[in-house]
Amino acid sequence: MKTNIKFNFGVFLVLLLTLNSCSKEDYALGDLTAPSNIAVKTEVIGQDAAHPNGDGSGSVKISVTGDNALWYKIDYDASTAVDLVNLPNGTTTKKFTTVGVNTYRITVVAYGKGGSSTNVTKEVTVRSDFTVDPAIVTNLTNNSSKSWIVDKSVPGHFATGAFDAESIYPNWWSAGVNQKVGEADCLYSTIFTFSKVVASGTYSLQVATPQGAFTQGGSSTTLPGIPSGGEGCYSYGGGTSSFSFVPASSGAPAIPSKPENSPSTQVSILLAGVNTYIGMGSSQKEYEILVLTPTYMYIRVGATEAGRAWYFKLIPAS
Template sequence: MKTNIKFIFGIFFALLLTVSSCTQENYSLGDLSAPSNIIVNTQVVGQDATHPNGDGSGKVKISITGDNALSYKIDYDASTPVDLVYLPNGTVTNKYTTLGVKTYRITVVAYGKGGSSTNVTKDVTVRSDFTVNPAIVTALTNDASKTWVVDKSVPGHLGVGPWNVSSIRPEWWASGINEKVASANCFYTASFTFAKVAGTGTYSLQVATPDGAFTKTGSLTTLPGIPATGDEGCYNYGGGTSAFSFIPSSSGAPALPSMADNSPSTQTSILLSGVTTFIGYGAVQKEYEILVITSTYMYVRVQGTETGNAWYLKLKPAL
């Protein structure tokens, strides 16, 4: 036993000498100063003395510079939910689509070494003009009033895919016929009445939800009265009425002359006012891009509550 103890002690002492004789290395993270002198330059397209807020296209060229900045993220409108977009080189042209003249607050986050960051904001005022194709108005409202429902009789009446312009289809998942009848039948019984208000040139949407609203919960919806937590499904909601407008779609998706499902977009969106209305799915975003519309069929998509997602919906006129 004594021999073993001495042997173990000898090994320990040798290791201690070895460790103590090692040269100590010193490491340094270097200068981690946050980016500074961040400048956000904005150029409203078409801006001149006659058109101080631009040519009506809504386009703004944005460039960002700064000291010690390695990359940037940008949020184009502080009045909407935060959506930071990565800008590796700090330049972009953004299209604002709210009609009329509006001031937007741009927020930029500049990132430096070691994850350091600096935030800056800048306001820009821009005008957006848009004249909707009369055929879209007629198909949606019958030039008076028209009610639509989700078409459960066709596959893909609900789908999920990426929110981009390179793949405008529900490539991640598409519903089967009657997919939600057993689990969320409110998805099919809700109705959406689009009206053209005579004499004013304005539009309204009335949502009726006899069996509740099909939505998510908490921060994943804007509908009032929805629980803070819970699964996607039907929730008690009395419906609502709001104004809506037609705007140029903000996705930048191209248009094709075909009116089939493979047509990327009409380049027109329905923008709902307020937080009490929705189309099909009670999303946070209120811009529903019209991909295809005829007198008997409407195919739209809305940016999902999860970043990068798009929800696709097929509707038909109510009987």
């Protein structure tokens, strides 16, 4: 017994001396220089001498550059709650949807090594003329409040495909009837309640998640408190946010002669904040309405991966 104790103690001393012999440089974190020379460039779509605030689409191209920056996050409107979203490539096109001419203060956070960061702000003034078809508002909210759930009883209630103007259908994979029962029941039990505030003309979405949120973890979603992980149900207490109607960014064409066969309504639901979703919690907040009737809603949302979309079929909750 004594021999074993002496041997183990000797090994401990050797390890301790080895660790102490390592130079401080072996554990250096490296240069933690914060990002610098951060520049935010904005281009208001359709802006010219006759249209100083753009063409009324509310669209603004935003690009960010800087030294020692590894990635960026952006908040599009300092007058609302802080809503920092990833800006992976430093470029995006944002649709500002408040009707009329409005000035927005954009905040960009540039991150460098070791979590160092630099903040910059820039103001942009843009005009939005978009007016949604009243039938869409009525079908979605019943002009007051209306709740929806994912319809597990039909094929394709959850699917995936390309996200562009030509591929308006889930051409990669499509769920069968009851596909996620027992595997991800939260997909079917979550209730999405859309409301219209008549007095102010604004809209809100309340998401009730009795069995958690259906999403992918990590950077694939903006929902707060969701850890890294694959597709499934994550513990989440639900949330409420405002939303607006905007022109669909996909550019999917309408078919005037046969509107019932149009691949899209050309209208999207744009959620504010980070704590709500429809169907699946995504890093994207624009949900394109493909079909909307009083008893059926078919939508798609862009996935984290560029060029990919998730599709969902919903029905009114009983």
